[in-house]
Amino acid sequence: DSGVTQTPKHLITATGQRVTLRCSPRSGDLSVYWYQQSLDQGLQFLIQYYNGEERAKGNILERFSAQQFPDLHSELNLSSLELGDSALYFCASSVALSGDQSQYFGPGTRLTVL
């Protein structure tokens, strides 16, 4: 158990809909990262927050957005969902901003778009 929690575990929805994924980092970790993992693409970095502020952006679509709240939990919002958005979405956390520290991953949310 990494100490990172994610909810929900599974999510099934339809194309065009909007969903919110939630992540609580390990106690004391200020950085939160979001990743998408699909079968054909491997693990893709989406976005990083540090202590409430966006700090790095990867391959995140404009339909996707995230935020980190004062209690440090984070939410990833996915809108206008397409079939290709079906994937595992992971949250990870680390202590520091720079992330030379290792990242600890949550169990993931499996999103299925029908």
Next chain:
Amino acid sequence: EDQVTQSPEALRLQEGESSSLNCSYTVSGLRGLFWYRQDPGKGPEFLFTLYSAGEEKEKERLKATLTKKESFLHITAPKPEDSATYLCAVKDGANNLFFGTGTRLTVIP
């Protein structure tokens, strides 16, 4: 362009048969190279961080090494419970993290 390539894609070993997994990388200003283990349907589990060429880290049957262009994950006398996908990731000078697609290891009893 920063890139991470892992080989082989899949590896089947007999229990006790040692081998190595490869991670070759091209990155601007390496800030760290990370190895993770991932079981099916679960999040990656951190194994090692390596920072500079020549560095080595060990944990049980696993040993990670780093050169200027690649890293190896050596598995000595593997057991069936070592079966998993092993992911390599590199962090560049701008703190971007790039993952390889992994090596799927199967250890047969």
